[in-house]
Amino acid sequence: MFKLRDKYAIAGIGETAYSKNSGTTVLNLAAEACLKAAWDAGVEIEEIDGLVSYNFGDSVPAIAVATELGIPAAGYAVDFAGGGNAANLITLTAAAAIESGLARNVLCFRAMNGRSGFRLGGGREFEARGITQYTAPFGWITYPQAMAMWCRRHMVEYGTTPEQLGEVAISSRRNAALNERAMQRTPIDMDDYLSSRAIVEPFRLLDICLESDGACAVLVTSADRARDMKHRPVYIMGGAYGGGPNQGEDLFDAIRWPDHSRNYSAYIRDELWGSAGIGPSDIDVAEIYDCFTYSVLMQLEGFGFCGEGEGGPFVESGAIRREGKLPVNTHGGLLSEAYIHGFNHVLEAVRQLRGDAGERQIADAEIALTTAGAMTCGSAMVLRR
Protein backbone atom coordinates (compact mmCIF):
# COMPACT_ATOMS: atom_id res chain seq x y z
CA MET A 1 0.00 0.00 0.00
CA PHE A 2 1.15 3.54 -0.79
CA LYS A 3 2.56 4.86 2.48
CA LEU A 4 3.51 8.43 1.65
CA ARG A 5 0.34 10.18 2.74
CA ASP A 6 0.73 13.98 2.48
CA LYS A 7 4.53 13.76 2.20
CA TYR A 8 4.60 14.81 -1.46
CA ALA A 9 2.73 17.41 -3.41
CA ILE A 10 1.92 18.73 -6.83
CA ALA A 11 3.46 22.20 -6.85
CA GLY A 12 3.04 23.17 -10.48
CA ILE A 13 0.89 22.45 -13.51
CA GLY A 14 1.35 23.26 -17.18
CA GLU A 15 -0.35 22.48 -20.44
CA THR A 16 -0.48 23.37 -24.09
CA ALA A 17 -3.58 24.28 -26.02
CA TYR A 18 -5.64 21.21 -26.94
CA SER A 19 -6.44 20.90 -30.62
CA LYS A 20 -6.98 18.64 -33.59
CA ASN A 21 -3.77 19.81 -35.19
CA SER A 22 -1.00 21.26 -33.07
CA GLY A 23 1.14 22.05 -36.12
CA THR A 24 4.22 21.13 -34.12
CA THR A 25 6.12 18.13 -32.85
CA VAL A 26 5.27 16.07 -29.79
CA LEU A 27 8.64 17.06 -28.35
CA ASN A 28 7.75 20.74 -28.58
CA LEU A 29 4.40 20.09 -26.92
CA ALA A 30 6.04 18.14 -24.10
CA ALA A 31 8.66 20.83 -23.56
CA GLU A 32 6.02 23.57 -23.43
CA ALA A 33 3.88 21.76 -20.85
CA CYS A 34 6.90 20.88 -18.71
CA LEU A 35 8.33 24.42 -18.80
CA LYS A 36 4.95 25.84 -17.80
CA ALA A 37 4.66 23.38 -14.91
CA ALA A 38 8.11 24.35 -13.62
CA TRP A 39 7.37 28.06 -14.00
CA ASP A 40 3.99 27.63 -12.35
CA ALA A 41 5.72 26.09 -9.33
CA GLY A 42 8.52 28.63 -9.39
CA VAL A 43 11.21 25.95 -9.63
CA GLU A 44 14.41 26.66 -11.52
CA ILE A 45 14.88 24.26 -14.43
CA GLU A 46 18.33 23.48 -13.02
CA GLU A 47 16.66 22.05 -9.90
CA ILE A 48 14.67 19.47 -11.84
CA ASP A 49 16.30 16.07 -11.79
CA GLY A 50 13.46 13.73 -12.68
CA LEU A 51 11.01 13.33 -15.56
CA VAL A 52 8.41 10.60 -15.89
CA SER A 53 6.02 9.89 -18.71
CA TYR A 54 4.05 7.10 -20.35
CA ASN A 55 3.28 6.38 -23.92
CA PHE A 56 2.04 3.95 -26.50
CA GLY A 57 4.91 4.42 -28.90
CA ASP A 58 3.32 7.76 -29.76
CA SER A 59 5.42 10.19 -27.74
CA VAL A 60 8.93 11.25 -26.84
CA PRO A 61 11.18 9.80 -24.15
CA ALA A 62 11.69 11.65 -20.89
CA ILE A 63 15.38 12.13 -21.68
CA ALA A 64 14.43 13.95 -24.88
CA VAL A 65 12.47 16.51 -22.90
CA ALA A 66 15.31 16.81 -20.37
CA THR A 67 17.65 17.48 -23.26
CA GLU A 68 15.28 19.96 -24.90
CA LEU A 69 14.94 21.91 -21.65
CA GLY A 70 18.66 21.89 -20.92
CA ILE A 71 18.30 20.06 -17.62
CA PRO A 72 21.90 19.60 -16.47
CA ALA A 73 21.60 16.22 -14.77
CA ALA A 74 18.42 14.26 -15.29
CA GLY A 75 18.53 11.32 -12.92
CA TYR A 76 15.14 9.68 -12.73
CA ALA A 77 14.12 10.04 -16.39
CA VAL A 78 11.75 7.16 -16.99
CA ASP A 79 9.13 6.13 -19.52
CA PHE A 80 6.33 3.73 -18.80
CA ALA A 81 4.82 1.72 -21.62
CA GLY A 82 1.21 2.38 -20.87
CA GLY A 83 -2.03 4.01 -21.76
CA GLY A 84 -4.53 5.82 -19.64
CA ASN A 85 -3.95 3.23 -16.94
CA ALA A 86 -0.65 4.95 -16.12
CA ALA A 87 -1.87 8.54 -15.73
CA ASN A 88 -1.79 8.50 -11.94
CA LEU A 89 0.88 5.84 -11.71
CA ILE A 90 3.55 8.22 -13.00
CA THR A 91 2.74 10.79 -10.33
CA LEU A 92 2.78 8.16 -7.58
CA THR A 93 6.07 6.92 -8.95
CA ALA A 94 7.50 10.44 -8.84
CA ALA A 95 6.72 10.60 -5.13
CA ALA A 96 8.31 7.19 -4.64
CA ALA A 97 11.43 8.30 -6.52
CA ILE A 98 11.80 11.38 -4.34
CA GLU A 99 11.21 9.35 -1.17
CA SER A 100 13.95 6.95 -2.19
CA GLY A 101 16.42 9.69 -2.99
CA LEU A 102 16.48 9.01 -6.73
CA ALA A 103 15.25 12.53 -7.43
CA ARG A 104 14.16 15.74 -5.72
CA ASN A 105 11.90 17.58 -8.16
CA VAL A 106 10.11 15.54 -10.81
CA LEU A 107 8.15 16.59 -13.87
CA CYS A 108 5.41 14.17 -14.91
CA PHE A 109 3.97 14.61 -18.38
CA ARG A 110 1.95 13.14 -21.22
CA ALA A 111 2.37 14.54 -24.71
CA MET A 112 0.84 13.39 -27.96
CA ASN A 113 -0.37 14.40 -31.38
CA GLY A 114 -3.29 12.08 -30.89
CA ARG A 115 -5.33 13.48 -33.76
CA SER A 116 -2.87 14.80 -36.32
CA GLY A 117 -0.24 12.14 -35.67
CA PHE A 118 -0.61 8.65 -34.26
CA ARG A 119 -4.33 7.97 -33.79
CA LEU A 120 -4.98 5.47 -31.03
CA GLY A 121 -8.60 5.07 -32.00
CA GLY A 122 -7.80 4.51 -35.63
CA GLY A 123 -6.95 1.45 -37.61
CA ARG A 124 -3.46 0.21 -38.11
CA GLU A 125 -2.17 -2.52 -40.31
CA PHE A 126 -1.43 -5.22 -37.84
CA GLU A 127 1.23 -7.77 -37.86
CA ALA A 128 -1.10 -10.18 -36.13
CA ARG A 129 1.50 -11.67 -33.80
CA GLY A 130 1.35 -12.69 -30.18
CA ILE A 131 -2.03 -12.15 -28.59
CA THR A 132 -3.14 -10.06 -31.59
CA GLN A 133 -3.25 -13.15 -33.81
CA TYR A 134 -6.34 -14.23 -31.86
CA THR A 135 -8.13 -10.87 -32.07
CA ALA A 136 -7.32 -8.72 -35.12
CA PRO A 137 -8.07 -11.36 -37.79
CA PHE A 138 -11.71 -11.21 -36.63
CA GLY A 139 -11.89 -7.46 -37.24
CA TRP A 140 -11.42 -6.66 -33.54
CA ILE A 141 -8.84 -3.94 -33.83
CA THR A 142 -9.66 -0.55 -32.33
CA TYR A 143 -10.05 0.54 -28.71
CA PRO A 144 -13.70 1.47 -29.15
CA GLN A 145 -14.22 -2.09 -30.37
CA ALA A 146 -12.33 -3.50 -27.39
CA MET A 147 -14.23 -1.52 -24.81
CA ALA A 148 -17.69 -1.91 -26.33
CA MET A 149 -17.33 -5.54 -25.23
CA TRP A 150 -17.08 -4.38 -21.60
CA CYS A 151 -19.97 -1.97 -21.88
CA ARG A 152 -22.12 -4.76 -23.30
CA ARG A 153 -21.43 -6.98 -20.29
CA HIS A 154 -22.49 -4.18 -17.96
CA MET A 155 -25.74 -3.88 -19.91
CA VAL A 156 -26.27 -7.66 -19.80
CA GLU A 157 -25.54 -7.95 -16.08
CA TYR A 158 -27.29 -4.85 -14.81
CA GLY A 159 -29.68 -3.65 -17.47
CA THR A 160 -27.69 -0.46 -18.03
CA THR A 161 -29.44 1.67 -20.63
CA PRO A 162 -28.30 3.95 -23.46
CA GLU A 163 -29.92 6.86 -21.61
CA GLN A 164 -27.71 6.21 -18.59
CA LEU A 165 -24.60 6.22 -20.78
CA GLY A 166 -25.94 9.36 -22.43
CA GLU A 167 -26.18 11.15 -19.12
CA VAL A 168 -22.40 10.79 -18.72
CA ALA A 169 -21.82 12.40 -22.12
CA ILE A 170 -24.33 15.18 -21.48
CA SER A 171 -22.96 16.00 -18.04
CA SER A 172 -19.40 16.17 -19.37
CA ARG A 173 -20.41 18.50 -22.15
CA ARG A 174 -22.25 20.78 -19.73
CA ASN A 175 -19.04 21.15 -17.76
CA ALA A 176 -16.95 21.70 -20.87
CA ALA A 177 -19.16 24.66 -21.76
CA LEU A 178 -17.59 26.43 -18.78
CA ASN A 179 -14.04 25.52 -19.78
CA GLU A 180 -12.37 27.71 -22.36
CA ARG A 181 -9.74 25.06 -23.08
CA ALA A 182 -12.29 22.36 -23.92
CA MET A 183 -12.35 21.16 -27.52
CA GLN A 184 -16.10 20.41 -27.52
CA ARG A 185 -18.29 22.98 -25.78
CA THR A 186 -21.55 22.85 -27.72
CA PRO A 187 -24.26 21.61 -25.37
CA ILE A 188 -25.91 18.27 -26.16
CA ASP A 189 -29.17 16.79 -24.95
CA MET A 190 -30.51 13.25 -24.83
CA ASP A 191 -31.93 13.48 -28.36
CA ASP A 192 -28.49 14.48 -29.64
CA TYR A 193 -26.96 11.57 -27.80
CA LEU A 194 -29.48 8.97 -28.90
CA SER A 195 -29.38 10.12 -32.51
CA SER A 196 -25.59 10.23 -32.74
CA ARG A 197 -24.51 7.56 -35.17
CA ALA A 198 -23.63 4.04 -34.12
CA ILE A 199 -19.90 3.35 -34.30
CA VAL A 200 -19.56 -0.02 -32.65
CA GLU A 201 -22.65 -1.12 -30.79
CA PRO A 202 -23.41 -0.52 -28.03
CA PHE A 203 -21.35 2.69 -28.58
CA ARG A 204 -22.60 5.73 -30.38
CA LEU A 205 -20.27 8.52 -31.45
CA LEU A 206 -21.01 10.47 -28.28
CA ASP A 207 -19.93 7.56 -26.06
CA ILE A 208 -16.41 7.90 -27.39
CA CYS A 209 -13.77 10.38 -26.23
CA LEU A 210 -12.07 12.95 -28.40
CA GLU A 211 -8.79 12.58 -30.24
CA SER A 212 -6.45 15.40 -29.33
CA ASP A 213 -3.08 16.97 -29.86
CA GLY A 214 -1.57 18.42 -26.72
CA ALA A 215 0.49 17.93 -23.62
CA CYS A 216 0.15 18.46 -19.91
CA ALA A 217 2.56 18.22 -17.03
CA VAL A 218 2.79 18.49 -13.25
CA LEU A 219 5.74 19.17 -10.98
CA VAL A 220 5.98 16.83 -8.00
CA THR A 221 8.15 17.65 -5.01
CA SER A 222 8.29 17.12 -1.27
CA ALA A 223 5.55 18.73 0.83
CA ASP A 224 8.22 20.77 2.64
CA ARG A 225 9.64 22.24 -0.54
CA ALA A 226 6.17 22.72 -2.02
CA ARG A 227 5.18 24.97 0.88
CA ASP A 228 7.89 27.43 -0.15
CA MET A 229 6.77 27.56 -3.76
CA LYS A 230 4.34 29.86 -5.56
CA HIS A 231 1.04 28.06 -5.01
CA ARG A 232 -0.70 26.39 -2.14
CA PRO A 233 0.48 22.76 -2.42
CA VAL A 234 -1.87 20.03 -3.49
CA TYR A 235 -0.91 17.02 -1.38
CA ILE A 236 -0.92 13.42 -2.55
CA MET A 237 -2.98 11.72 0.15
CA GLY A 238 -3.04 8.26 -1.32
CA GLY A 239 -2.94 6.21 -4.44
CA ALA A 240 -3.06 2.76 -5.93
CA TYR A 241 -2.18 0.99 -9.14
CA GLY A 242 -3.14 -2.43 -10.39
CA GLY A 243 -6.01 -4.67 -11.31
CA GLY A 244 -7.26 -8.18 -10.91
CA PRO A 245 -6.24 -11.59 -12.23
CA ASN A 246 -5.54 -12.08 -15.93
CA GLN A 247 -4.81 -8.49 -16.85
CA GLY A 248 -3.87 -9.75 -20.27
CA GLU A 249 -0.88 -9.85 -22.58
CA ASP A 250 -1.33 -6.23 -23.55
CA LEU A 251 -3.77 -3.43 -22.76
CA PHE A 252 -6.22 -4.58 -25.43
CA ASP A 253 -6.36 -8.21 -24.35
CA ALA A 254 -8.95 -9.06 -21.75
CA ILE A 255 -9.87 -12.48 -23.06
CA ARG A 256 -9.25 -14.18 -19.71
CA TRP A 257 -10.58 -11.36 -17.52
CA PRO A 258 -13.17 -12.96 -15.24
CA ASP A 259 -16.01 -10.47 -15.44
CA HIS A 260 -16.14 -7.58 -17.90
CA SER A 261 -18.95 -5.87 -16.03
CA ARG A 262 -16.39 -4.65 -13.49
CA ASN A 263 -12.95 -3.25 -14.15
CA TYR A 264 -9.66 -2.58 -12.35
CA SER A 265 -11.27 -0.12 -9.97
CA ALA A 266 -13.00 -2.81 -7.93
CA TYR A 267 -9.61 -4.42 -7.33
CA ILE A 268 -7.68 -1.34 -6.16
CA ARG A 269 -10.44 0.31 -4.13
CA ASP A 270 -9.30 -0.92 -0.74
CA GLU A 271 -5.67 0.06 -1.30
CA LEU A 272 -6.69 3.47 -2.57
CA TRP A 273 -8.95 4.39 0.34
CA GLY A 274 -6.69 2.66 2.83
CA SER A 275 -3.66 4.64 1.70
CA ALA A 276 -5.55 7.93 1.85
CA GLY A 277 -7.28 7.17 5.15
CA ILE A 278 -10.63 8.36 3.85
CA GLY A 279 -13.54 6.94 1.88
CA PRO A 280 -15.68 7.80 -1.11
CA SER A 281 -18.05 9.99 0.89
CA ASP A 282 -15.14 12.37 1.62
CA ILE A 283 -14.55 13.20 -2.04
CA ASP A 284 -15.64 16.68 -3.11
CA VAL A 285 -14.82 16.35 -6.81
CA ALA A 286 -13.93 13.33 -8.93
CA GLU A 287 -12.10 13.32 -12.24
CA ILE A 288 -12.93 9.85 -13.52
CA TYR A 289 -11.29 8.30 -16.56
CA ASP A 290 -13.82 8.62 -19.35
CA CYS A 291 -12.33 7.29 -22.55
CA PHE A 292 -15.87 5.97 -22.99
CA THR A 293 -19.05 6.73 -21.09
CA TYR A 294 -19.36 3.25 -19.61
CA SER A 295 -16.02 3.45 -17.84
CA VAL A 296 -17.39 6.17 -15.56
CA LEU A 297 -20.22 3.87 -14.45
CA MET A 298 -17.86 1.00 -13.75
CA GLN A 299 -15.49 3.15 -11.72
CA LEU A 300 -18.28 4.79 -9.71
CA GLU A 301 -19.19 1.25 -8.70
CA GLY A 302 -15.66 -0.04 -8.35
CA PHE A 303 -14.50 2.78 -6.09
CA GLY A 304 -17.63 2.48 -4.00
CA PHE A 305 -19.57 5.65 -4.80
CA CYS A 306 -22.57 3.41 -5.41
CA GLY A 307 -23.31 -0.29 -5.28
CA GLU A 308 -22.24 -2.78 -7.91
CA GLY A 309 -24.47 -2.43 -10.94
CA GLU A 310 -25.95 0.83 -9.66
CA GLY A 311 -23.78 3.15 -11.75
CA GLY A 312 -26.57 3.71 -14.27
CA PRO A 313 -29.27 4.75 -11.77
CA PHE A 314 -26.63 6.77 -9.86
CA VAL A 315 -25.81 8.99 -12.84
CA GLU A 316 -29.46 9.10 -13.90
CA SER A 317 -30.24 10.69 -10.54
CA GLY A 318 -28.10 13.68 -11.45
CA ALA A 319 -25.44 12.74 -8.90
CA ILE A 320 -22.45 13.40 -11.18
CA ARG A 321 -23.58 16.81 -12.41
CA ARG A 322 -21.65 19.82 -11.17
CA GLU A 323 -24.44 20.59 -8.71
CA GLY A 324 -24.92 16.93 -7.78
CA LYS A 325 -23.56 15.09 -4.80
CA LEU A 326 -20.40 14.02 -6.62
CA PRO A 327 -19.32 16.49 -9.31
CA VAL A 328 -17.52 14.42 -11.97
CA ASN A 329 -15.21 15.56 -14.75
CA THR A 330 -15.64 19.24 -14.06
CA HIS A 331 -13.46 20.19 -17.05
CA GLY A 332 -15.45 18.12 -19.50
CA GLY A 333 -13.23 15.08 -19.25
CA LEU A 334 -11.77 13.10 -22.09
CA LEU A 335 -15.21 13.13 -23.69
CA SER A 336 -15.34 16.91 -24.09
CA GLU A 337 -12.17 18.71 -22.90
CA ALA A 338 -9.44 16.70 -24.60
CA TYR A 339 -7.93 13.25 -24.67
CA ILE A 340 -4.48 13.62 -23.22
CA HIS A 341 -4.69 10.03 -22.10
CA GLY A 342 -6.15 10.92 -18.73
CA PHE A 343 -3.40 13.21 -17.54
CA ASN A 344 -5.56 16.30 -18.03
CA HIS A 345 -7.74 14.93 -15.20
CA VAL A 346 -4.86 15.47 -12.78
CA LEU A 347 -4.49 19.11 -13.80
CA GLU A 348 -8.20 19.75 -13.35
CA ALA A 349 -8.14 18.19 -9.89
CA VAL A 350 -5.26 20.51 -8.94
CA ARG A 351 -7.11 23.56 -10.26
CA GLN A 352 -10.23 22.65 -8.32
CA LEU A 353 -8.24 22.19 -5.10
CA ARG A 354 -6.38 25.46 -5.60
CA GLY A 355 -9.69 27.22 -6.15
CA ASP A 356 -8.50 28.28 -9.60
CA ALA A 357 -11.23 26.68 -11.70
CA GLY A 358 -13.05 29.90 -12.46
CA GLU A 359 -16.66 29.53 -13.52
CA ARG A 360 -16.59 25.80 -13.04
CA GLN A 361 -15.12 25.90 -9.52
CA ILE A 362 -16.79 23.48 -7.13
CA ALA A 363 -17.27 25.44 -3.92
CA ASP A 364 -15.02 24.42 -1.02
CA ALA A 365 -13.40 21.55 -2.87
CA GLU A 366 -10.89 20.12 -0.41
CA ILE A 367 -10.37 16.53 -1.54
CA ALA A 368 -10.35 15.22 -5.10
CA LEU A 369 -10.11 11.83 -6.75
CA THR A 370 -8.41 11.26 -10.08
CA THR A 371 -8.66 7.91 -11.80
CA ALA A 372 -7.11 6.38 -14.88
CA GLY A 373 -7.98 3.21 -16.72
CA ALA A 374 -11.04 1.51 -18.11
CA MET A 375 -10.23 -2.14 -18.39
CA THR A 376 -8.03 -4.64 -16.53
CA CYS A 377 -5.50 -2.30 -14.90
CA GLY A 378 -5.44 1.28 -13.80
CA SER A 379 -4.41 3.84 -11.26
CA ALA A 380 -6.06 6.31 -8.94
CA MET A 381 -4.96 9.06 -6.64
CA VAL A 382 -6.51 11.08 -3.83
CA LEU A 383 -5.39 14.70 -3.65
CA ARG A 384 -6.14 17.34 -1.02
CA ARG A 385 -5.48 21.01 -0.62
Next chain:
Amino acid sequence: MNQMLKPVPAPDADSRPFWDGCRDYKLMVQCCTECETFRFPPHRFCPHCRSEQREWVEASGKGEVFSWIVVVHPVPREVYAGDVPYVVSLINLDEGVRIVSNIIDCDPHAVEAGMRVEVAFQPARDDIVLPVFRPAKG
Protein backbone atom coordinates in the same frame (compact mmCIF):
# COMPACT_ATOMS: atom_id res chain seq x y z
CA MET B 1 2.06 2.08 -51.65
CA ASN B 2 0.90 -0.61 -49.26
CA GLN B 3 -2.54 -1.94 -49.94
CA MET B 4 -4.39 -2.33 -46.65
CA LEU B 5 -5.44 -5.90 -46.05
CA LYS B 6 -7.18 -7.73 -43.25
CA PRO B 7 -4.74 -8.90 -40.62
CA VAL B 8 -3.92 -12.59 -40.78
CA PRO B 9 -2.43 -14.51 -37.90
CA ALA B 10 1.28 -15.16 -37.86
CA PRO B 11 1.55 -18.62 -36.26
CA ASP B 12 4.34 -19.02 -33.71
CA ALA B 13 5.81 -21.83 -31.65
CA ASP B 14 2.82 -21.85 -29.30
CA SER B 15 0.03 -21.22 -31.78
CA ARG B 16 1.02 -23.30 -34.79
CA PRO B 17 -0.98 -26.39 -33.77
CA PHE B 18 -4.05 -24.19 -33.29
CA TRP B 19 -3.82 -22.72 -36.79
CA ASP B 20 -2.82 -26.06 -38.33
CA GLY B 21 -5.94 -27.51 -36.72
CA CYS B 22 -8.12 -24.81 -38.22
CA ARG B 23 -6.75 -25.64 -41.64
CA ASP B 24 -8.03 -29.19 -41.05
CA TYR B 25 -11.36 -27.76 -39.83
CA LYS B 26 -10.63 -28.78 -36.26
CA LEU B 27 -10.74 -26.45 -33.27
CA MET B 28 -7.74 -27.46 -31.17
CA VAL B 29 -7.34 -26.36 -27.57
CA GLN B 30 -4.35 -26.82 -25.32
CA CYS B 31 -4.78 -28.77 -22.11
CA CYS B 32 -2.48 -29.28 -19.13
CA THR B 33 -1.83 -32.99 -18.62
CA GLU B 34 -0.92 -32.45 -14.95
CA CYS B 35 -4.03 -30.65 -13.70
CA GLU B 36 -6.22 -31.23 -16.78
CA THR B 37 -7.11 -27.56 -17.11
CA PHE B 38 -7.79 -26.26 -20.61
CA ARG B 39 -6.20 -22.96 -21.56
CA PHE B 40 -6.40 -20.35 -24.28
CA PRO B 41 -4.32 -18.84 -25.74
CA PRO B 42 -1.78 -21.66 -25.86
CA HIS B 43 1.48 -21.14 -23.99
CA ARG B 44 4.36 -23.08 -22.48
CA PHE B 45 3.29 -23.05 -18.84
CA CYS B 46 -0.06 -23.89 -17.30
CA PRO B 47 -1.24 -20.72 -15.52
CA HIS B 48 -3.12 -22.92 -13.07
CA CYS B 49 -0.33 -25.29 -11.90
CA ARG B 50 2.72 -24.00 -13.82
CA SER B 51 3.36 -27.40 -15.37
CA GLU B 52 4.92 -27.58 -18.84
CA GLN B 53 3.19 -30.88 -19.59
CA ARG B 54 0.57 -30.20 -22.20
CA GLU B 55 -1.38 -31.70 -25.07
CA TRP B 56 -3.69 -30.56 -27.82
CA VAL B 57 -7.28 -31.72 -27.71
CA GLU B 58 -9.96 -31.23 -30.33
CA ALA B 59 -12.65 -29.08 -28.75
CA SER B 60 -16.34 -29.79 -29.14
CA GLY B 61 -16.64 -26.57 -31.11
CA LYS B 62 -19.65 -25.61 -29.05
CA GLY B 63 -20.04 -22.75 -26.66
CA GLU B 64 -22.05 -19.70 -25.79
CA VAL B 65 -21.92 -15.99 -26.33
CA PHE B 66 -20.38 -14.18 -23.34
CA SER B 67 -20.20 -10.68 -24.83
CA TRP B 68 -20.46 -9.22 -28.31
CA ILE B 69 -20.23 -6.03 -30.30
CA VAL B 70 -21.64 -5.00 -33.65
CA VAL B 71 -19.09 -3.11 -35.72
CA VAL B 72 -20.94 -0.51 -37.76
CA HIS B 73 -18.19 1.99 -38.57
CA PRO B 74 -15.45 0.18 -40.48
CA VAL B 75 -11.83 0.75 -39.41
CA PRO B 76 -9.88 0.86 -41.62
CA ARG B 77 -12.71 1.80 -43.97
CA GLU B 78 -11.11 0.42 -47.10
CA VAL B 79 -10.65 -2.96 -45.45
CA TYR B 80 -13.96 -3.50 -43.64
CA ALA B 81 -16.45 -1.35 -45.59
CA GLY B 82 -17.88 -4.44 -47.24
CA ASP B 83 -18.21 -6.37 -43.99
CA VAL B 84 -20.17 -4.01 -41.73
CA PRO B 85 -22.24 -4.61 -39.80
CA TYR B 86 -20.36 -7.58 -38.39
CA VAL B 87 -20.33 -9.23 -34.97
CA VAL B 88 -17.25 -9.88 -32.85
CA SER B 89 -17.90 -12.01 -29.81
CA LEU B 90 -16.21 -13.35 -26.73
CA ILE B 91 -17.32 -16.96 -26.72
CA ASN B 92 -17.10 -19.31 -23.75
CA LEU B 93 -16.35 -22.74 -25.11
CA ASP B 94 -17.82 -25.73 -23.34
CA GLU B 95 -14.26 -26.76 -22.45
CA GLY B 96 -14.09 -23.76 -20.11
CA VAL B 97 -11.95 -21.38 -22.15
CA ARG B 98 -12.93 -18.15 -23.85
CA ILE B 99 -11.99 -17.21 -27.40
CA VAL B 100 -12.63 -14.32 -29.75
CA SER B 101 -14.44 -14.88 -33.02
CA ASN B 102 -17.14 -13.66 -35.37
CA ILE B 103 -20.74 -14.79 -35.35
CA ILE B 104 -22.00 -15.42 -38.86
CA ASP B 105 -25.27 -16.57 -40.42
CA CYS B 106 -27.19 -14.53 -37.87
CA ASP B 107 -28.87 -11.12 -37.78
CA PRO B 108 -26.35 -9.05 -35.77
CA HIS B 109 -29.19 -7.71 -33.65
CA ALA B 110 -30.46 -11.19 -32.81
CA VAL B 111 -27.28 -12.09 -30.91
CA GLU B 112 -27.77 -12.32 -27.16
CA ALA B 113 -25.83 -13.33 -24.09
CA GLY B 114 -25.85 -17.06 -23.50
CA MET B 115 -26.80 -17.85 -27.09
CA ARG B 116 -25.52 -21.29 -28.08
CA VAL B 117 -23.08 -21.24 -30.98
CA GLU B 118 -20.98 -23.77 -32.86
CA VAL B 119 -17.78 -23.47 -34.83
CA ALA B 120 -17.55 -23.17 -38.59
CA PHE B 121 -14.43 -22.60 -40.64
CA GLN B 122 -13.76 -19.77 -43.03
CA PRO B 123 -10.73 -19.65 -45.32
CA ALA B 124 -8.85 -16.34 -45.17
CA ARG B 125 -5.77 -15.46 -47.20
CA ASP B 126 -2.25 -16.87 -47.03
CA ASP B 127 -3.27 -20.47 -46.29
CA ILE B 128 -5.06 -19.46 -43.11
CA VAL B 129 -8.47 -20.72 -42.02
CA LEU B 130 -10.32 -18.80 -39.31
CA PRO B 131 -12.62 -20.45 -36.79
CA VAL B 132 -15.91 -18.53 -36.80
CA PHE B 133 -19.20 -19.35 -35.09
CA ARG B 134 -22.84 -19.60 -36.08
CA PRO B 135 -25.97 -20.17 -34.02
CA ALA B 136 -26.07 -23.81 -32.88
CA LYS B 137 -28.61 -26.01 -34.63
CA GLY B 138 -31.43 -27.49 -32.63
